[in-house]
């Protein structure tokens with residue numbers, strides 16, 4: 001069960017209408033290492049991971065949905081005042097003719113999200129290493145997104161998200177150690 | 190003319206106060222997920238949980254429910270469906 005909270009995790013501000021950045025941000029909306037993939041990856045892994053790590057996957061998976069909402073808010077704010085001509089000039093013409101101003105789960109190149117982006121190996125170490133890699137890839141993408149804009153308000157929100165990936169990666173690394181320790185204990189007795 | 194309560198500096202500050210305490214709690218929560226025996230962190234978590242309740246109640250009295258499904262009281266008409274939604278703030 002989930003309960004919705006009617007607020008963003010962190011304030012999202014943008015200082016201008018910028019459909020070009022909105023298009024690029026879609027990478028973190030419906031891309032391979034984006035927030036939707038992250039949330040679904042972690043929450044889905046919970047059912048086969050050892051008990052000691054279920055809480056962490058639940059909590060990080062849930063936080064990813066808060067990040068997804070932040071990205072959606074950025075895209076919404078960056079495009080809400082754009083004309084179809086401006087969207088087209090930013091490369092969002094194909095998006096506009098299919099979706100008008102609706103958001104859609106695709107990456108920055110317009111490729112729709114697919115479950116093939118997320119793995120579920122059932123092997124706890126393999127799954128956690130995938131999670132660590134996903135966090136590092138998301139961190140790298142946030143850095144490149146920050147590099148692509150001079151909007152300091154937008155950068156502020158993106159920097160928050162970049163830092164969250166670093167913390168998630170750290171926690172997943174600790175989870176790996178916890179499972180390794182547990183395995184050692186089992187060998188001893 | 191009075192400014193809409195959601196377009197005021199006061200609202201922005203109240204929201205930020207809530208976001209700050211929630212961030213502290215989220216960080217402690219994730220930390221405790223992998224350090225379940227850290228009694229100091231647990232004390233901090235319980236302390237801020239109490240603080241959070243006070244801050245959230247004050248916020249909700251002024252600006253309406255933060256959560257659905259019976260986690261917050263409603264005024265009449267039904268407050269939950271009122272704007273702004275988070276992306277509209």
Ligand SMILES: [Fe+2]
Pocket residue numbers: 038064135138164165168
């Ligand atoms: Fe993450």
